[in-house]
Amino acid sequence: MSWRFNALVLTTILALGFSALATSEPRYVILLIGDGMDDSQITLARNYLKGAQGRLQMDSLPFRSSVQVITMSEQDPSKPVYVADSANTATTLATGQVTSRGRIATTAKTDKDLTTIAELAKAAGYATGIVTTASITDATPAAFISHIGLRGCQNSERMWTATSLDKSRQGCEADLKANGGKGSIAEQIAEGTTDLILGGGNKHFQIMAETTDQTVQSIAEANGYSVIHNTKVLQAMTGEEKILGLFARKTMEVKLRGKDDRKAEHPKRKIKNWLSWSPNTATLPEPMQCEANPDFANTPTLPTMTQAALDLLVKRGGDKGFFLMVESASIDKQAHRRNPCGQIGELEQLDDALKKALTFAKQHANTLILVTADHGHAAQIIPLRYALPKKLSTPDKAKFDKSKADIYSPGKVALLQTADDQIMVINYATNNASSADHTGTQVPLMSNQPLPGMMQQSEIFSIMQKYLQL
Amino acid sequence: MSWRFNALVLTTILALGFSALATSEPRYVILLIGDGMDDSQITLARNYLKGAQGRLQMDSLPFRSSVQVITMSEQDPSKPVYVADSANTATTLATGQVTSRGRIATTAKTDKDLTTIAELAKAAGYATGIVTTASITDATPAAFISHIGLRGCQNSERMWTATSLDKSRQGCEADLKANGGKGSIAEQIAEGTTDLILGGGNKHFQIMAETTDQTVQSIAEANGYSVIHNTKVLQAMTGEEKILGLFARKTMEVKLRGKDDRKAEHPKRKIKNWLSWSPNTATLPEPMQCEANPDFANTPTLPTMTQAALDLLVKRGGDKGFFLMVESASIDKQAHRRNPCGQIGELEQLDDALKKALTFAKQHANTLILVTADHGHAAQIIPLRYALPKKLSTPDKAKFDKSKADIYSPGKVALLQTADDQIMVINYATNNASSADHTGTQVPLMSNQPLPGMMQQSEIFSIMQKYLQL
Numbered sequence: 018m019s020w021r022f023n024a025l026v027l028t029t030i031l032a033l034g035f036s037a038l039a040t041s042e043p044r045y046v047i048l049l050i051g052d053g054m055d056d057s058q059i060t061l062a063r064n065y066l067k068g069a070q071g072r073l074q075m076d077s078l079p080f081r082s083s084v085q086v087i088t089m090s091e092q093d094p095s096k097p098v099y100v101a102d103s104a105n106t107a108t109t110l111a112t113g114q115v116t117s118r119g120r121i122a123t124t125a126k127t128d129k130d131l132t133t134i135a136e137l138a139k140a141a142g143y144a145t146g147i148v149t150t151a152s153i154t155d156a157t158p159a160a161f162i163s164h165i166g167l168r169g170c171q172n173s174e175r176m177w178t179a180t181s182l183d184k185s186r187q188g189c190e191a192d193l194k195a196n197g198g199k200g201s202i203a204e205q206i207a208e209g210t211t212d213l214i215l216g217g218g219n220k221h222f223q224i225m226a227e228t229t230d231q232t233v234q235s236i237a238e239a240n241g242y243s244v245i246h247n248t249k250v251l252q253a254m255t256g257e258e259k260i261l262g263l264f265a266r267k268t269m270e271v272k273l274r275g276k277d278d279r280k281a282e283h284p285k286r287k288i289k290n291w292l293s294w295s296p297n298t299a300t301l302p303e304p305m306q307c308e309a310n311p312d313f314a315n316t317p318t319l320p321t322m323t324q325a326a327l328d329l330l331v332k333r334g335g336d337k338g339f340f341l342m343v344e345s346a347s348i349d350k351q352a353h354r355r356n357p358c359g360q361i362g363e364l365e366q367l368d369d370a371l372k373k374a375l376t377f378a379k380q381h382a383n384t385l386i387l388v389t390a391d392h393g394h395a396a397q398i399i400p401l402r403y404a405l406p407k408k409l410s411t412p413d414k415a416k417f418d419k420s421k422a423d424i425y426s427p428g429k430v431a432l433l434q435t436a437d438d439q440i441m442v443i444n445y446a447t448n449n450a451s452s453a454d455h456t457g458t459q460v461p462l463m464s465n466q467p468l469p470g471m472m473q474q475s476e477i478f479s480i481m482q483k484y485l486q487l
Numbered sequence: 488m489s490w491r492f493n494a495l496v497l498t499t500i501l502a503l504g505f506s507a508l509a510t511s512e513p514r515y516v517i518l519l520i521g522d523g524m525d526d527s528q529i530t531l532a533r534n535y536l537k538g539a540q541g542r543l544q545m546d547s548l549p550f551r552s553s554v555q556v557i558t559m560s561e562q563d564p565s566k567p568v569y570v571a572d573s574a575n576t577a578t579t580l581a582t583g584q585v586t587s588r589g590r591i592a593t594t595a596k597t598d599k600d601l602t603t604i605a606e607l608a609k610a611a612g613y614a615t616g617i618v619t620t621a622s623i624t625d626a627t628p629a630a631f632i633s634h635i636g637l638r639g640c641q642n643s644e645r646m647w648t649a650t651s652l653d654k655s656r657q658g659c660e661a662d663l664k665a666n667g668g669k670g671s672i673a674e675q676i677a678e679g680t681t682d683l684i685l686g687g688g689n690k691h692f693q694i695m696a697e698t699t700d701q702t703v704q705s706i707a708e709a710n711g712y713s714v715i716h717n718t719k720v721l722q723a724m725t726g727e728e729k730i731l732g733l734f735a736r737k738t739m740e741v742k743l744r745g746k747d748d749r750k751a752e753h754p755k756r757k758i759k760n761w762l763s764w765s766p767n768t769a770t771l772p773e774p775m776q777c778e779a780n781p782d783f784a785n786t787p788t789l790p791t792m793t794q795a796a797l798d799l800l801v802k803r804g805g806d807k808g809f810f811l812m813v814e815s816a817s818i819d820k821q822a823h824r825r826n827p828c829g830q831i832g833e834l835e836q837l838d839d840a841l842k843k844a845l846t847f848a849k850q851h852a853n854t855l856i857l858v859t860a861d862h863g864h865a866a867q868i869i870p871l872r873y874a875l876p877k878k879l880s881t882p883d884k885a886k887f888d889k890s891k892a893d894i895y896s897p898g899k900v901a902l903l904q905t906a907d908d909q910i911m912v913i914n915y916a917t918n919n920a921s922s923a924d925h926t927g928t929q930v931p932l933m934s935n936q937p938l939p940g941m942m943q944q945s946e947i948f949s950i951m952q953k954y955l956q957l
Contacts, residue, residue: 056526056553057863057928064927069557069567076941081551083526083931087539090909097539099911100870393527397867398927399917400570424920427897439560441569441927446916447869450894457534457868457911458527461553463940470933471546 043338045331045384046138046481047374050110050342051367052103052157053349053360053394055460061357061398061443062364065307068437074368074375075388075463082468083459084477086392091117091185094125099457102182103349104168106391106474107160111135111342113478119181121156121202122164128191130164134478135211135340137487144212144334146326148370150269150319150363151346152218153261154202157391161342162214163205165192172203172221172233194227201227206261207237212333215322217265219246237261248317251325256332262322270316271347273362276305281355281429281445298423304432304440307358319345319366323373331381338383340485343370352394353452355445357431360396378465385484386465387477393458395447399426401440513808515801515854516608516951517844520580520627520812521837522573523819523830523864525930531827531868531913532834535777538907544838544845545858545933552938553929554947556862561587561655564595569927572652573819574638576861576944577630581605581812583948589651591626591672592634598661600634604948605681605810607957614682614804616796618840620739620789620833621816622688623731624672627861631812632684633675635662642673642691642703664697671697676731677707682803685792687735689716707731718787721795726802732792740786741817743832746775751825751899751915768893774902774910777828789815789836793843801851808853810955813840822864823922825915827901830866848935855954856935857947863928865917869896871910 051058063073088105090096094117102118109115111133117125122133135145149158154171169179170189177188192198199205203221206214222234222244229236234244242261245251251262284299323343330339345367351359371388378384428446435441447454462468462477466484521528533543558575560566564587572588579585581603587595592603605615619628624641639649640659647658662668669675673691676684692704692714699706704714712731715721721732754769793813800809815837821829841858848854898916905911917924932938932947936954 056930057926060555060927060929063555064567064569069569070555070943072941078940081553081938081940083551085530085533085540096909097534097907098871098909099534099539099868393868395867397865397917398569398863399924400927401568424918426917427919428916437567439566439568444917446898447867447896447914448894449897454869456527457530457870459530460526468551470548470551471542473540 042383043334043336043381044485045334045338045377045381046340046484047377047384047386048110048342048481049367049371049374049386049388050157050344051348051364051388051390052344052346053352053392053455054364054367054390055393055456055458057397058348058352058360058364058394059461061396061441062361064398064441065361065433065435066365068435074371078386078388078463078465080464080466080468082462082470082472084389084462085459085471085473086457087115087473087475089115089117089125091125091181100455101392101457102156102455103391104156104160107157109474110389110391110477111161113475113482115475119167119186121159121168123166128166133161134481134487135161135342137482138340138485139210141485141487142337143485144330144337144339146213146330146339146341147211147215148319148322148326148341149216149344149346150366151216151344151350152221152267153206153214153216153263154218154221155268155346157344157346158214158216158342159202162209162211163202164199165189165202165205170201171218172201172224173227174224176201176227203233204236207233207242208240211259213260213326213329215251215260215262215264215326217263217267217269219263220266222263248321251317254325254329256329260329264317268347268350270313271310271351271359271362272313272318272366273307273358274310275356275358275431276308279305279431281357281431281443283429284425299425301425302430302432304434306434307361310362318369319343320369320373323370327373327377338485340481343374345370349394352396352445355395355429355453357396357433357443375465384465385481387462387480388464389462389477390460393456393460395445395453395456397444399430399442399444401442512853513804513806513851514955515804515808515847515851516810516954517847517854517856518580518812518951519837519841519844519856519858520814521818521834521858521860522627522814522816523822523862523925524834524837524860525863525926525928527867528818528822528830528834528864529931531866531911532831534868534911535831535903535905536835538905544841548856548858548933548935550934550936550938552932552940552942554859554932555929555941555943556927557585557943557945559585559587559595561595561651570925571862571927572626572925573861574626574630577627579944580859580861580947581631583945583952585945589637589656591629591638593636598636603631604951604957605631605812607952608810608955609680611955611957612807613955614800614807614809616683616800616809616811617681617685618789618792618796618811619686619814619816620836621686621814621820622691622737623676623684623686623733624688624691625738625816627814627816628684628686628812629672632679632681633672634669635659635672635675640671641688642671642694643697644694646671646697673703674706677703677712678710681729683730683796683799685721685730685732685734685796687733687737687739689733690736692733718791721787724795724799726799730799734787738817738820740783741780741821741829741832742783742788742836743777743828744780745826745828745901746778749775749901751827751901751913753899754895769895771895772900772902774904776904777831780832788839789813790839790843793840797843797847808955810951813844815840819864822866825865825899825923827866827903827913845935854935855951857932857950858934859932859947860930863926863930865915865923865926867914869900869912869914871912
């Protein structure tokens with residue numbers, strides 16, 4: 018198999034969209050990634066936030082493609098693997114190359130560094146920025162601004178302990194500075210050239226850098242970074258210095274949670290039914306609504322970080338322009354936890370960040386906005402053909418007014434009471450483990466610029482590269 | 488809530504795409520529906536048929552939109568229901584109006600007939616055709632050429648017994664001819680004006696029509712239809728007569744099946760683990776490939792029927808043109824049965840029918856091709872992070888070479904050995920009943936003409952209506 022992009026598709030895109038750009042004007046690329054945000058996750062969020070007929074901000078983007086997510090086997094890179102992780106997909110978005118799961122901008126099996134769009138843009142004189150709700154050392158941001166064999170090697174203490182998903186690889190010994198490598202992800206970021214990096218993961222910067230008695234933060238400061246820890250300081254920045262904003266110890270808090278912190282739950286089977294051959298009647302979880310996560314109150318929102326990034330990068334980019342990646346990471350992380358309200362709030366954050374990007378694009382003609390997902394996720398919207406708890410009041414109540422269901426999901430479900438006062442049933446049933454699985458579906462790509470109907474994920478890199486004339 | 492389409496979107500489409508059409512040339516609309524064919528079902532079929540990097544015919548279509556599938560509550564049509572069935576979605580595609588589940592071109596609650604695109608096209612002088620692999624009386628084809636309160640009322644014997652999914656409604660008494668109605672779906676088709684109807688469902692036409700001693704087939708013949716039962720006769724048709732092709736008793740046979748007719752299966756848990764609190768180890772099903780379904784040999788394929796329809800309708804449409812709907816129905820029906828090979832073969836049939844449509848479009852300039860799904864379905868591609876049976880040989884074998892998995896789907900899974908000699912795991916876990924569920928995801932729309940990035944399902948009707956100047 019060949020892993021190259023489709024030259025014809027790119028030619029079409031160029032002919033359709035980019036030819037009219039004035040070459041002397043600054044150019045801006047804003048790549049927004051909803052981690053795990055496939056069509057199913059988008060629909061459930063829209064249904065809850067805007068109603069079944071409502072429109073998200075992303076629904077207003079005039080052009081759409083669908084993206085084949087391609088993953089290599091580490092053992093045999095000529096073979097595909099059908100479900101990706103965020104490390105290999107972020108690598109593809111950042112570098113245009115396909116790799117294996119767990120890898121951060123390095124090649125499968127041969128472990129060579131791959132040049133990223135942020136590095137190419139920086140070298141060409143653009144400002145570059147990364148905004149995420151995850152640790153800035155987490156897989157998606159890391160793949161744009163570092164190179165390492167395993168995503169787990171986020172700081173110097175994890176260089177021996179990190180393991181691949183399949184347990185076949187452990188540690189990043191070759192990447193140790195002592196072995197001539199570039200060190201952990203945090204160290205690479207601290208020593209890097211990215212103009213602005215905002216997100217969580219402060220803990221990784223308070224650890225001593227390899228073979229030094231300095232924290233990684235102090236190394237970043239020595240490298241010219243203003244390291245900041247709260248939004249007020251961020252708002253006061255002028256863009257004169259490089260900025261490393263660390264607003265949480267690890268992943269940033271999420272916006273929404275289920276009422277009383279409820280997540281999806283197993284339908285409750287009566288004990289006698291576990292041992293019986295008769296139909297397994299069960300009681301479904303009580304319907305619920307989402308509520309504000311109280312721990313989110315002091316967290317800078319994704320749109321706030323995005324606006325700050327746009328304001329600062331447009332200054333630093335000057336006549337050239339910038340590349341900015343914005344990730345809503347916890348759509349994925351909350352889906353893993355089977356927490357529909359969590360993932361809905363994080364999709365809303367991405368949509369609100371997009372609103373900032375669209376306003377920027379109105380004011381700056383040569384702006385390419387791309388909104389995509391890296392891979393699919395577990396949650397499905399399934400029918401309400403179950404019994405519902407008696408206290409529930411909906412227009413369809415009469416049919417379901419009993420406490421027993423004999424048809425139900427074998428996984429975990431949540432019954433969300435929407436703004437339309439109807440019940441939406443969300444199902445997580447990819448596995449029986451503590452973390453729900455990614456899925457292998459093709460994912461959406463939306464843009465303010467023309468796109469072909471179908472693409473491979475590596476072509477997103479190529480579109481950005483061409484737009485920035487790299 | 489208002490259920491109207493977005494006028495702005497349509498204006499954009501008209502501006503982009505249709506303005507260049509010569510008004511005097513014939514116009515052709517070919518609507519291809521993959522029943523249940525969401526992004527996940529497309530990806531698993533592509534992975535199996537073409538490889539992870541391969542391309543389906545539909546992937547070559549240059550324009551894409553995503554479609555909000557909207558369903559009303561029968562009890563309170565101001566409220567949405569989050570998972571559709573094929574009756575209400577086909578009604579929306581055929582009429583531009585949203586209705587409740589089970590309804591065939593009639594309004595929710597008020598039970599008024601809704602005019603369909605086929606009826607509008609016929610009245611304006613176009614030829615009209617319906618091709619399906621289901622019974623031609625099944626929900627999707629029926630919604631284009633008949634009007635009735637419940638999809639189950641396919642023939643005169645079912646007018647009392649058909650029930651809605653939620654059991655709240657039974658029978659189609661108001662639609663009985665004795666009560667001034669139009670009779671069952673089969674009778675309406677037999678008495679209709681559609682130029683060409685090809686598919687299964689012969690049994691519904693061998694039943695006596697209501698209050699007559701004539702079969703429905705003989706009524707169709709009296710109404711000018713050539714009723715045919717095999718492909719050879721179809722190939723010999725000249726287009727002078729209306730054609731009713733009935734090639735199977737009920738649903739037509741499908742192209743592919745699992746080796747030895749295997750479908751998805753439950754991971755096998757050891758009996759002691761059913762009663763134990765220890766991790767529930769299980770043995771996964773043996774990997775398999777798909778094979779030709781021997782019963783398919785004498786079945787006309789969907790591309791064969793589509794080609795015949797194109798050839799005959801272009802004659803009957805003359806200077807005006809035609810409207811043709813082509814449905815691959817058993818993507819859905821095989822997904823309900825948790826039969827991945829079945830659904831893959833039927834998606835391939837749709838893709839091959841599309842190839843015929845694309846060739847037609849090359850020869851006939853004013854041709855609008857739309858490929859879409861009516862609703863989402865159950866199957867997901869999940870990771871291979873399970874134990875695999877010992878005899879399996881894949882590049883990743885080493886990691887999985889044990890017969891116990893302690894992480895597995897709580898539903899049913901199939902392990903498909905693809906052309907890339909890798910294992911793709913397909914999961915069906917929406918419920919514990921005999922038939923897997925539809926899901927509520929937004930669905931793809933692909934076209935040879937420009938589309939907005941996001942649409943409501945009713946807007947597909949509007950696009951066809953505008954294209955045919957109805």
